[in-house]
Amino acid sequence: MKRQQTDKIARIAITIVAALVVIPIILVILFIIINGIGTLSWEFFTQPPGNGMKEGGIMPALLGTIILTFGTAIAAIPLAIGAAIYLAEYAKENRLTRWVRIAIVNLAGIPSIVYGLFGLGMFVLFMGFGTSIIAGSLTLGIMTLPVVISASEEAILAVPQEFRVVSLSLGATKWQTIRHQVLPQALPGIITGIILGLGRAAGETAPILFTVAAFYLPELPRSAFDQTMALPYHLYVISTQVPGMPMDVQYGSALVLLLLVLSMTLIATVVRTGMRRKREW
Amino acid sequence: MTEQTIPNKIDVHDFSFFYGDFQALKRLNLPIKEKQITALIGPSGCGKSTFLRAINRMNDTIPGIRAEGQILLDGEDIYAPDVDVVELRERIGMVFQKPNPFPKSIFENVAFGPRVLKMTNRRDELHQMVRESLEGAALWDEVKHRLKDSAMNLNPGQQQRLCIARTIAVQPEVILMDEPASALDPVATLHVEDLMRTLAENYTIVIVTHNMQQAARASDWTGFFWLGELVEFNKTSALFSSPERELTESYITGRRG
Numbered sequence: 336m337k338r339q340q341t342d343k344i345a346r347i348a349i350t351i352v353a354a355l356v357v358i359p360i361i362l363v364i365l366f367i368i369i370n371g372i373g374t375l376s377w378e379f380f381t382q383p384p385g386n387g388m389k390e391g392g393i394m395p396a397l398l399g400t401i402i403l404t405f406g407t408a409i410a411a412i413p414l415a416i417g418a419a420i421y422l423a424e425y426a427k428e429n430r431l432t433r434w435v436r437i438a439i440v441n442l443a444g445i446p447s448i449v450y451g452l453f454g455l456g457m458f459v460l461f462m463g464f465g466t467s468i469i470a471g472s473l474t475l476g477i478m479t480l481p482v483v484i485s486a487s488e489e490a491i492l493a494v495p496q497e498f499r500v501v502s503l504s505l506g507a508t509k510w511q512t513i514r515h516q517v518l519p520q521a522l523p524g525i526i527t528g529i530i531l532g533l534g535r536a537a538g539e540t541a542p543i544l545f546t547v548a549a550f551y552l553p554e555l556p557r558s559a560f561d562q563t564m565a566l567p568y569h570l571y572v573i574s575t576q577v578p579g580m581p582m583d584v585q586y587g588s589a590l591v592l593l594l595l596v597l598s599m600t601l602i603a604t605v606v607r608t609g610m611r612r613k614r615e616w
Numbered sequence: 617m618t619e620q621t622i623p624n625k626i627d628v629h630d631f632s633f634f635y636g637d638f639q640a641l642k643r644l645n646l647p648i649k650e651k652q653i654t655a656l657i658g659p660s661g662c663g664k665s666t667f668l669r670a671i672n673r674m675n676d677t678i679p680g681i682r683a684e685g686q687i688l689l690d691g692e693d694i695y696a697p698d699v700d701v702v703e704l705r706e707r708i709g710m711v712f713q714k715p716n717p718f719p720k721s722i723f724e725n726v727a728f729g730p731r732v733l734k735m736t737n738r739r740d741e742l743h744q745m746v747r748e749s750l751e752g753a754a755l756w757d758e759v760k761h762r763l764k765d766s767a768m769n770l771n772p773g774q775q776q777r778l779c780i781a782r783t784i785a786v787q788p789e790v791i792l793m794d795e796p797a798s799a800l801d802p803v804a805t806l807h808v809e810d811l812m813r814t815l816a817e818n819y820t821i822v823i824v825t826h827n828m829q830q831a832a833r834a835s836d837w838t839g840f841f842w843l844g845e846l847v848e849f850n851k852t853s854a855l856f857s858s859p860e861r862e863l864t865e866s867y868i869t870g871r872r873g
Contacts, residue, residue, distance in 0.1 A: 508702050
């Protein structure tokens with residue numbers, strides 16, 4: 336066979352393999368949409384579950400997940416951005432830096448159920464928050480740290496060095512340079528990382544299992560120390576714990592969770608594309 | 617004023633500079649005269665840019681550097697341990713080789729320095745500073761109607777004058793220019809050279825250049841660097857018409873370098 340023919344075949348084969356990657360995600364989304372779309376209604380979003388969760392809506396679970404996502408943001412963002420700034424701008428090759436980097440790599444590798452158990456031991460029991468929104472948010476926050484730190488550090492390092500040099504040459508301090516030149520330019524990348532991290536947190540079940548999620552709680556939480564229902568856990572419960580659960584309610588709940596997480600990823604992609612187009616250096 | 621009576625803004629005494637084990641500058645001695653233009657010439661890697669960056673301590677960010685000897689600004693050693701580098705850079709501004717405006721509006725570029733140095737907190741005063749700086753950089757008339765436009769939409773020559781405006785907005789005493797015209801076309805280059813002449817009425821200017829004609833045209837004093845040493849320093853007219861060292865002569869006539 337001629338080299339040119341081999342080249343053509345290789346190109347076709349690789350294209351097909353790449354296309355195969357798209358198929359599972361499309362199938363999953365289609366499957367959930369087809370089976371769940373019929374359940375979606377105004378009542379489904381605004382009513383609590385009723386009749387042993389076999390009827391009604393998912394309102395407390397959806398709202399709980401939104402609250403937990405905000406709580407995660409509050410817990411994770413300051414720590415993550417602080418760590419990213421340290422690593423990108425201040426870190427020298429010393430022991431502290433090595434420890435911070437090792438910690439981040441290991442945080443990313445810990446299974447989510449272990450976060451759940453850690454949250455139970457640390458926030459629920461030791462710090463005495465009980466199973467509560469604050470305990471769940473902190474647990475999810477820690478789990479989100481590595482994604483946000485890595486994305487933020489990358490975004491900060493992508494800001495060209497010359498802007499820092501110019502800023503310093505104008506008599507700005509290091510912090511003023513970071514605050515007024517580096518962070519504004521890195522912000523779109525940082526926001527992308529935050530949204531992706533939060534999207535993952537919103538869909539996780541294991542970390543909230545022991546720290547915040549309620550099996551069935553039709554009332555809304557009144558404070559950060561209350562439990563709440565949450566969509567991923569609710570989905571787990573109605574899929575495995577409730578006998579005779581109608582399938583369409585399960586698929587409806589799955590569809591809402593999927594849409595929530597996918598829309599966050601979509602926003603992140605739009606922000607990133609927008610910033611690439613606007614970037615001027 | 618005769619040249620003997622022009623005061624020295626900067627005095628360099630036996631100044632050496634090291635990157636790790638490599639000695640980039642070898643016991644330099646020269647004066648930088650107040651409100652005059654001093655040109656530093658020499659081939660690539662001769663240390664002229666290193667010396668320029670040593671004057672406002674921009675080399676400090678590089679790990680493993682070491683300075684010996686003294687650079688005195690108004691008699692004060694800028695490498696003394698109690699020197700505040702941030703304050704030093706307020707007094708010694710810098711214009712870089714490549715025009716490098718911030719990706720912000722024209723106004724914000726010039727206003728950045730006065731803002732971070734908290735020179736004013738009044739909107740009208742800030743506006744006045746921006747205007748005077750742009751006028752000082754001979755750019756005001758071209759941009760006065762579009763101060764909110766992105767600086768990235770200016771042409772390279774305008775961008776470089778914007779960078780000069782940004783530097784003088786901080787009201788430094790000395791302006792260091794690192795080949796400020798090397799990325800510009802000939803017309804824009806002449807623009808910048810004219811501007812330097814005007815700026816020298818108020819500022820002490822040190823310029824690094826590869827361009828022999830530029831040094832001859834635009835400067836009052838010239839120092840010739842070779843392999844980290846200052847080979848010759850003199851009035852520009854004297855250095856170019858009757859260089860004392862053979863090395864200088866062969867370089868400026870283009871036989872060496």
